[in-house]
Amino acid sequence: MALYDLYSHPLEIIYRAGLCSKAALFLLLASSLTYIPPLLVAFRSHGFWLKRSSYEEQPTVRYQHEVLFVALLSSNSGEYLAWSTFPNFNQFQGDNLRLPVVWSREEDRNHDGKMDMLHFRLELPMKPTEHVVGVQLILTFNYQLTKMSKFVMQSMVFLQSSSPVPGSQLSVNGDLKLQQRQPLRYRGLDDRYNVSVINGTSIFASDYRFKKIAAAYHERNVTTILADPNPVWLVGRAAEAPFIVNAIIRYPVEVISYIPGFWEMIKFAWIQYISILLVFLWIFEKIKMFVFQNQMVTTVPVASITPVEYYKEHLS
Template identity: 60%
Template sequence: MAGVELFSHPALHTRYRAGLCSAAALALLLIAVLTYVPPLLVAYRSHGFWLKQSAYREQPTVRFRYEVLFVATTGPGPGSFLAWSTFPAFNRLQEDRLRVPLLSVGVPGGAGGDAGRVGGARERAAGCAPLPSRSSSLVPNFAPHGTTLSGQTREEDKNQDGKMDQLHFKLELPLQPTEHVVGVQLILIFSYQLYRMSTLVMQSMAFLQFFSPVPGSQLYMNGDLKLNQRQLLNHCGLDTRYNVSVVNGTSPFAADYDLTNIIAAYRDRNVTTVFSDPNPVWMTGRAADTPFIINATIRYPEEVILYQPGFWEIIKFAWIQYVSILLIFLWVFGWIKMFVFQNQVFTTTPISPVLPLSPVLSYKQHQS
């Protein structure tokens, strides 16, 4: 029999045959194109067909590196400030404006709070070295004129999941009776890591700043160390582009410690952290023999991480959209094909199957 089978349907119990170049074959080809191509166009034109970015939530692994740069403004003049950092080269540049710290690392439970003061006799009068490990006491240092900067800080894992949740930071700046603090600028440097998709390892910072026309006795801040992305992270691999020091602590040049230059270079990064929602509280009324105090709580919240999806994630997302629309077109054009061939809109050769007679019908025919 000439031709090929073009269409059959169980409900019709009939097969339809025609030549490959017949009108019926061309109509079937047109119906197939209208069935499979428009769903693709609809899915694409409705936007979001190709997944360009995706997101997930992760609690970052954050640790305070115990690297600090501190500037306290004491007046309107260009040289009216006191400064100190954990970078010896910076301290050497400050000369008589340096207040070298008497510091200690506090541990949860209150132990170690006075460790720095106990070791005061082991000071080095020529500036301070970088802070040691998180669990050890800091070697205190005194300025040549005897004034000190003391502080206590600790990190806390509140939910006991193995990741630190917040940092408690405290500084006490002893002042001369004639000195008054009207502004504070403080840089704290952290190690920031993500692991769930791609592995991101970087050094980041929190910048705390506040100024007041009224001299203060204490500054309190409580905020979040938030991740700021100007670029999507990769979906896999290791990213260590920004695992470099925020402050070039070995440079002998004052320009490398200028806050404007530090922040400008830091903001050139595509991935940074910022100290957000600090809620500053500026307290006034300091007695002549009391220090100026900075109390800060910096929380490490769970973050929504934006990343570039991989190939298979893009295909999976696109396939779901395409198939969901395709099912509707398959149902509609299935009925159209059935109508076209059943009503012989285009000439075909219908072939109906020869059904065997049932035993009852055969018996009645025999009796007649």
């Protein structure tokens, strides 16, 4: 009659020796070489500790309705027209002050409660003899991140464009992009830059200069810029027509860089350590099996018994 394998189980052999024996010393050395080298390999291969991480978030952006505007005229005398939403700045302008018509609208296209873009339009009344060859414009925003890093700041967009040919209209269409020189904190409220970009209460004309405002703003480690504005300068203005600035500023999803917390670093490091440790466990398990089976260190082999055999032996 043919025979078939119906059931099998491995036989476990226990190797016994004293704590001060060569076998115990070998096992201690093998365990050390199993668990410590993977840690050293993972650490020396760089990237063991996660020092910086990133995630995606659409910021909560709101236009602050603060405007600083200067139009340069085609004249060798440096004539210009200016206007802002800051009364102190307007008082400094004298005859250069010109009140424009300003219209703005924010739009939430996907109806998720966050604004997606700003439509801005400025119409500057012009005399027939006045011709605009350059524009400088600052718009301010409230910028917030809430998903991982709790971050709040007052930011701005600085737009500057010029042409040797007098224009009738300037159109721009770009993204309000976040720029980081350093990662954000992963917890707590970061409001170090939640201060006005323009000091609207200042009584000094120098505080409203574009160069000074831009220089102070770019000293920050976190700023916003108008990316890819694609300015279009149109010519051919009618004698009584205003000069127009049209701007579409989008608020895109950003990749935010931040410093991860302790548990996130441990989770990342643990994965790297375990992946290397598994290889060492397999290798040294084979080494220990070879050493003990071939009695390269003196031990007393004892076959282990099942619980049923144990009880039979002690109850008989």
